[in-house]
Structures are given as structure tokens and as C-alpha cells.
Amino acid sequence: MKPSYSIELIRIMNSRRDFLKQISGAALAAGITPLLAQTLLRAQAVEFPGEDDMILRSFRFVDLESPVEYFNTWLTPVPHFFVRNHMYEPSELDANEWRLSIGGEVEKLLTLSLAELSKFEVHSVVNTLECAGNGRSLHRPQVPGIQWGKGAVGTARFSGPRLRDVLQRAGIKPTGKHVMFRGLDEVPGKVPPFIRSIPVEKALDADTLIATHMNGSALTKHHGFPARALVPGWIGAASCKWLTEIKVLESEFVGNFMNPGYRFPNQPMKPGDTVKPEDTHPVTALTVKSVIAAPSDGASLKTGKVMVHGAAWAGEADVTKVEVSADGGSTWNSANLGREQSHYAWRLWNYEWNAGKSGDYTILSRATDSQGRTQPASPVWNPSGYLYNAVDQVKIHVA
């Protein structure tokens, strides 16, 4: 565990560089031992109850990324599970006051309390949830948005009523083709509200949930307490948090986060080009992808056996193969796939590489899925940086 230090200290030192310079200078001036100074140098954490050792992409509003070294367990512990918010979290959430309304193209309007919602049959789905923008920082040219590295993804067991059971109680009219979710996010300025919809077929899937629990505990506030949509295999944005309204619509919801937000070009495009909105479609299911959890990029290792391991997922498809290359892609070796599996969940994988000779190496990982898709060698560029899934790589030194 990293040593950590107070936010007060960080406040004084505005920039990271100044912080480093000033703290080492101050430590020397005060006669503090070099060891203590070293401890302080590594101690640049920002206090965040319930969120441990996460990469702070934004404090206000909250966006946190998992360091990839935590992708070593099939279920990601909640304190290490990425958090993506488009705006402010609800300032007040009272489980007793909370209500979920179901309306639109239904026979009967429903309003459910948390107690009423909990009377529906509970179903659990182990799902790999990934932000559509995961890996955005790796696109060239760079595109605007939260500059996620590789860790806006995690896997958890989500539990709660099936969305279809709730919709069937309200009774969907034949005119109902899409299902809209609205959360309690608090909207700053004139930003459009975070409202999106999914097609009714996906809403009625037996694994689409109104989740109230994550890894066996009630959802935390950052993950959508008291209830969120859970649309398995799809981009995280489909799984609306702090759910308060479900509305059955005749057509796809019209709003910023459906169009122009969260859309992908219909045809491959030249990096840096622009695309007309009519030549795009909504981003839905995740694609095939693997990430190397260890060794870390830039690591120095000794010659001998090196366990290369990580996780691989494929949205609504299954991972069938993960391959590792230690020679920049000239030769590929099959990795072992972990025993734990579930339809929408990632597979852990490992490959024991014998680093026989010293030198600098590029280790690659490449996943293939049940739809025959394989990770591309280079990223599929698009203007918003969605669905980055190029072959993963880490550069290491062996001495």
C-alpha cells in the first residue's frame, strides 16, 4: 500500500512539479532525513473515502480510473472499480424517499419504492462494465474527453430485479420500441441532462437488470445508489446510475447523449477527419479487448520466468483465445484462460514467459472472441475516441 498524505498539504502545492520541488527543498531545510523526504515524495494521494489507490481523472465531477495492476481478480473490489460521472452526483439521496417511476408507452403507470422494488425476484449477472471512452488517451491525434488510460473497466456481480419483470408489470404497449433511463445526476449550467435509451429487445433480455447490489453489497453512491440500470455487455453509459425514471418510447430518445454523444462512424475514417452525424450509429455492445495487468509498462525485471497476466473481454461475445508475444508480434503464444467465467464477464489469463536474455522487450496481448473478432494491431480512430481496442502492449527491460 502506498503511503498517503493529507489533502491540505496538496492544496498548498498547486502543481505536482512545484509540490515535488518544494517538499524536497523544505525537507532538507528542516533537516528531515532523506528517507522521510522520499516517503513524502511518494505521498501524493487525494483523500477519497471508499475509493482506494485510484487514478484521479477528475475530482469535480468525479471520474476515477483503476490502475491496471488491480486486474488480477475476476471480480474487481468496489474500492478499485472505476467511476465515471458526466455531471454531479445527487447531493441528497434518501433510500426511504427514493422512487422509481415507469411510464410512457405502458398500460399502467408504476411508481415503486425501494421496498417495493426489492419484492421482485432477484437475479445476478457478473458483468464487465467498460466506459465507451476507455483508452481514449491512446488515440492519435488526441480527442477531447476524459483522458482515460486502460483502466475505465471492471467486473462485478450485479444483482437486482430484471428490468423486464418491472416492465411487464407496467405492460409495454405494442408502440413501445425503446426504453429510456433518467438518473438523479445534478446538471450544471445549461448542460443537457444525462438521459439515454436502449432498444426494447435489450431491455427485455433476461440479464438486463435494475441493479441494487454490486459484489453482494448495496450499491455505493459513486456506483448509483440505490438503483442503476445494468445493461450487460454494453458500454457503461447504457447503465444509467441513480435511476429514477424509466419511460417506454416509440423511438430512440433524442438528446445530447444519444446524438451527437456516444456515436461511432459507420465507415472507417482517416485519423483526424470529421464525420457527419447521419453517417454514425449509437455505440452499444463492447468489442473484443485484452489488457496486460503485469508486468507494468516500464518495469525492470531479472532474466528468468516472468508471469505475464491480465484480463480479456468481448461484450456480448465470449473470449475464445488470448495470445501473448514477447517479440513485438513476430511470434504468438497461447495464454491460459482462467477458470472463472460468465457470459458477460472478462476472463483472466496468464502466460509464463521465459526471459532468457537481457534486453528491452515489447510484450503484446491479443484476444479473439466467439464472433471471430480479433484485436487490431492499430487503434480504430474515431472523433470521440470510443471503443479503443488495439492489441495491448507494455515495454519492459530485462537485466
Add this chain to the structure above:
Amino acid sequence: MWRKVAALCLMVLLVAPSLSAQAREKDQRRTNPTEELPAGPMQAKATTACTECHEARIILQQRLSKAAWTKEVDKMAKWGALVDAADRDALIDYLSANFGPDKPAYEPPRTADKIASGKSK
């Protein structure tokens, strides 16, 4: 100068751990560990325009061309950012100069669940 900084650091070292977790949780909004925008003629106006809704770190991590910054500024003005028409071009220049594609990547800090003792767990 260094004596002042050192004294301040020591003061913080002594005082910070004694603050109760509850007090700090209450103070979280006031003591937001957020970033600041870089110095320049547009720093104050950019701070007003942008950080009303989100902290500066969201800007610090972008690496965009002038054309891309122009789109962002116009989008944010539409979404409520207070940008005087006379300041629009200067704001775009300020953002492009500081956060262009050639700048090194921004290095974010990490979070810690508890920062009570300053000791490693």
C-alpha cells in the same frame, strides 16, 4: 523563502493528522484537491468560465489542436460557460497554447481511502 515553506509544511504535518475524519469529510467541498489553470492573461476569465461546472484538471489533461479547442469552447458556451464574445478568441488561444498536442501528458494523482495517520498501511 524555504524557511517559510518548511515551517508551513511542518505545521501541516503536525495539524493535518489531528483533524478528525468527520471534520475533513464536512470540509471536502472547501478543501477540494482540485487543480488550477496556468498563469496567463486569460487565467482569471478561463477560471470563471470553465471551473464553475468542472475542475481545471479536466482541461489540464486535454491535448488538442486549435480547431478542436474552438469546438470545445463553443460547445461549452452553449452549455452555459460565461464567455464574453470579445474574449472567445483569446480564450481559444490560451487553451491552445497551454494544452496543445505537443505538450507532455498530464500526470494525475491517485486517491487514498483514508489519510488519517500519514502512515502506510
